[in-house]
Amino acid sequence: MSPPQWVATLAAMIDRLEDLFAQRINLGVTGLQQAGKTVFITSLVHNLLRADQAAQRSPLRNFDVFDQGRLVAATLRHDTNATVPQFPYTQAVAALTGQQPHWPARTEGISRIRLDIRYRRGDSLIGTAARWLGLDEAVLQLDIVDYPGEWLVDLPMLGQDFEAWSAAMLRQARQGARAALARDWLACIGERGSGQPHDEEWAARAAALYTEYLRRCAAAGLRYLQPGRLLTPAELKGAPVLRFCPLPAPDGAAKRDSLHAAFAAKYRDYQESVIRAFYQRHFAGISRQIVLVDVLTALNAGAEVFDDMSAALAAILQSFDHGRNGLLQWLTGRGIDRVLFAATKADHVVRGDRIHLEHLTQRMLHVLDESNRIKAAAGVKVEAIASVRCTDDMRRSDTGREILLGRRQGDAADTPLDPGAIPLDFPPPWDSFKYRFWDFQPRADSAWRYSGFPNIGVPEALNYLLGDHLT
Numbered sequence: 255m256s257p258p259q260w261v262a263t264l265a266a267m268i269d270r271l272e273d274l275f276a277q278r279i280n281l282g283v284t285g286l287q288q289a290g291k292t293v294f295i296t297s298l299v300h301n302l303l304r305a306d307q308a309a310q311r312s313p314l315r316n317f318d319v320f321d322q323g324r325l326v327a328a329t330l331r332h333d334t335n336a337t338v339p340q341f342p343y344t345q346a347v348a349a350l351t352g353q354q355p356h357w358p359a360r361t362e363g364i365s366r367i368r369l370d371i372r373y374r375r376g377d378s379l380i381g382t383a384a385r386w387l388g389l390d391e392a393v394l395q396l397d398i399v400d401y402p403g404e405w406l407v408d409l410p411m412l413g414q415d416f417e418a419w420s421a422a423m424l425r426q427a428r429q430g431a432r433a434a435l436a437r438d439w440l441a442c443i444g445e446r447g448s449g450q451p452h453d454e455e456w457a458a459r460a461a462a463l464y465t466e467y468l469r470r471c472a473a474a475g476l477r478y479l480q481p482g483r484l485l486t487p488a489e490l491k492g493a494p495v496l497r498f499c500p501l502p503a504p505d506g507a508a509k510r511d512s513l514h515a516a517f518a519a520k521y522r523d524y525q526e527s528v529i530r531a532f533y534q535r536h537f538a539g540i541s542r543q544i545v546l547v548d549v550l551t552a553l554n555a556g557a558e559v560f561d562d563m564s565a566a567l568a569a570i571l572q573s574f575d576h577g578r579n580g581l582l583q584w585l586t587g588r589g590i591d592r593v594l595f596a597a598t599k600a601d602h603v604v605r606g607d608r609i610h611l612e613h614l615t616q617r618m619l620h621v622l623d624e625s626n627r628i629k630a631a632a633g634v635k636v637e638a639i640a641s642v643r644c645t646d647d648m649r650r651s652d653t654g655r656e657i658l659l660g661r662r663q664g665d666a667a668d669t670p671l672d673p674g675a676i677p678l679d680f681p682p683p684w685d686s687f688k689y690r691f692w693d694f695q696p697r698a699d700s701a702w703r704y705s706g707f708p709n710i711g712v713p714e715a716l717n718y719l720l721g722d723h724l725t
């Protein structure tokens with residue numbers, strides 16, 4: 255072998271070794287509609303891509319591998335033959351950093367983003383061993399999937415048959431604020447017995463009225479809405495599999511060609527070809543999980559919405575019990591060893607309240623994970639975060655009270671504001687308080703585009719979710 259060839263072979267071997275040492279994390283970003291998934295992914299990716307060790311004030315400060323000067327560079331990995339659309343990272347950053355900064359558009363379908371994080375080995379045992387082999391640098395491959403939160407709420411449906419699901423949905427539709435929103439749909443299915451012969455045109459009308467009811471619920475802040483594909487159908491828009499809705503049980507056994515039998519068949523089809531396929535394909539390999547919870551919006555909306563959101567989250571988390579077949583083990587299953595529960599939009603409350611927001615989320619999790627399944631299966635941490643921080647902390651000059659400086663929708667400029675306080679008890683007292691938190695708009699700050707997004711707690715979240723793979 256001539257020397258250049260010999261060198262090339264050695265280089266190739268080292269490359270292979272590097273592959274061997276390359277680590278991969280599938281990060282699951284879980285959360286109901288509007289919880290902040292898309293903004294979190296955008297912020298995380300942008301801040302890693304823009305990482306600059308020389309920057310005086312980096313949004314990655316407190317990310318250990320960055321603070322230790324070991325983060326070399328993160329790059330987007332484009333796979334040419336991917337069958338999943340690319341996460342619209344460029345559009346999301348453009349929205350947040352354009353002339354008139356605004357929040358990214360709502361998520362209509364599934365997408366994926368892959369990052370290679372190149373870093374220098376540290377002084378850990380593995381790091382030292384790798385360096386000894388001549389591998390001073392290593393790559394962590396990070397895969398993240400984004401999807402509409404509406405689809406997540408379908409998960410509990412896998413554990414119910416059409417009859418049980420219908421009964422639960424009908425009960426729900428007759429309660430509280432939902433009753434008025436469901437009136438037209440309830441009248442429609444009331445007119446026609448479930449035992450009547452199936453008619454696809456009628457099915458389409460009933461499904462449309464049911465979808466309208468779900469839409470109105472979503473607008474009112476309610477989140478326990480199934481099936482999620484009726485709200486966000488993506489590629490299934492107009493597909494016959496979506497032409498069904500809950501039905502009252504027929505008197506006696508359902509005949510084979512009845513409405514009830516036809517809807518039950520579609521329900522089974524939906525379970526298998528929509529829900530199961532989605533989770534199997536995108537969640538099976540997840541090893542780390544961040545569950546985003548928008549506690550503040552739920553507090554704002556009042557007891558009914560707060561309870562509804564808690565119930566939706568609890569149902570999703572509990573339904574992991576159905577992972578007997580191994581499909582739904584993505585939250586606490588074998589693979590997942592760390593779960594971070596993050597209360598999002600922490601920039602909506604004053605600094606002193608962020609710890610109370612964490613406490614509230616902690617107590618909420620305690621109720622959601624009643625059987626301690628998650629805690630027993632994985633490491634769990636709770637944090638209050640803001641992926642894109644839109645407010646500054648200030649104090650009033652007269653009283654010394656903490657306030658926020660930020661711009662709400664419609665405000666011409668930054669405004670000093672005194673937001674509501676976080677309740678110290680759980681469940682939150684509803685009679686004595688009216689919670690009031692505002693939504694803030696992203697700022698027009700050119701540094702956001704070039705240096706990354708200011709945030710609260712994202713580097714700490716990364717330490718927990720990725721840190722042990724960056725040694």
Ligand SMILES: Nc1nc2c(ncn2[C@@H]2O[C@H](COP(=O)(O)OP(=O)(O)O)[C@@H](O)[C@H]2O)c(=O)[nH]1
Binds near residue numbers: 294361640
């Ligand atoms: N102030 C602030 N608002 C946020 C933040 N993250 C999300 N939001 C708000 O929450 C909305 C929903 O966020 P998004 O990421 O689209 O939620 P998704 O449905 O879970 O993907 C955004 O449009 C913002 O109004 C944040 O870090 N700070």
Ligand SMILES: [Mg+2]
Binds near residue numbers: 292293360400401402
């Ligand atoms: Mg989204």
